[in-house]
Amino acid sequence: MKELIDYILRFGNLNKQQTDLIASKAKKFELKKDEYFSEAGKIPKQVGFVLDGVFRFCYFNNKGEEITNYFIDGISFVIDYQKFHSQVIASEYIQAVTDCDMLIFSKKDWDELSNTIVGWDKIEAKIYQKCMTEAIDRRSPLVSEDATTRYLSFIEKFPNLVNRIPLSYVASYLGITQQSLSRIRKNIR
Amino acid sequence: MKELIDYILRFGNLNKQQTDLIASKAKKFELKKDEYFSEAGKIPKQVGFVLDGVFRFCYFNNKGEEITNYFIDGISFVIDYQKFHSQVIASEYIQAVTDCDMLIFSKKDWDELSNTIVGWDKIEAKIYQKCMTEAIDRRSPLVSEDATTRYLSFIEKFPNLVNRIPLSYVASYLGITQQSLSRIRKNIR
DNA sequence: TTTGCTTTTTACCATTTGTTAAATGATCGC
């Protein structure tokens, strides 16, 4: 639980009473490898906070190919932000890539934090903005780089991931086929 | 000025006194084609609102190539959000691609809005979140699509841009060379 | 119009990536 509070306090100041309230709303939760935290076609009902494990955001394109948009490795919120807040059905999946330890907040409890803690909205906005900026900063350069460069920067950004997750996920994140990725990995050695 | 207030009111309710305050802070401003609204190496000092014209976000990679990250066409805020709010030097450029009519707010005036108008921060956060979601939703699919598909979705998303801006910008946005883009354009006809 | 400059197109060849298929490795339940 300390991980959560430490994380939040990096984005704003809260007193003990406030952090206790937050902690009281967080429920321990475990997700097994391959299970979904949020699914396309369903309204996201929870906010997650990853204590340990890897998640990925993914969707299917019109050719039925699975595209990985993003990975989350360890300490971080995991949430389909827009869809959760507007309570609209999601269009992408959030899947556990490994067994995951997490904390979850129900929509009701999360709303209560917003209504009870002065400044909570601002903290939440800051956290979201940091995550989005990070996501777009990682994702954007991929468009103009060749596959080898993309793979190298993937390793740099997610150094702990390569040997823990299926390479097919990495390939779909990099926008190349598994075969290409395999070839690239061979040439780098 | 009506465009600005209409735009803002889509994200929250404000009374006349509040919208008048906002309007009083906005200064008319014109930027000529090719001029920069914000530059790498400088701290962003202004928030812009585009009334008419096209902007692009761009930067230089380590090979000296110019990469276009994003276009803004008409009615929208234009701002290097993170760098403006943290008052840190920017790492990318925001350039007028055509002559532009805009409104600008100084950092001082923008902060004053935040301190004076209750709920302003929440509205600003909503606007930012919408823009970021839009940006990432447009940018992300580009990674896994081939160049022709990327060009077609560019035309779809920015239908008014193709014949108003240099194709070199489009190519750098799509992550391909001008020659490839030219070839693709020929094959589509 | 002409001139000079920039943008866009074209062509040729090298390189990268995709496609298909098969072989090898790894994992899981029996």
Place this chain on the structure above:
DNA sequence: GCGATCATTTAACAAATGGTAAAAAGCAAA
């Protein structure tokens, strides 16, 4: 351990894209 299944690698060929250079087209100033 054994077979079944899934993940990964390898190979050969096809298709797409990049690099370079040069020609063509567009544009603006004299």
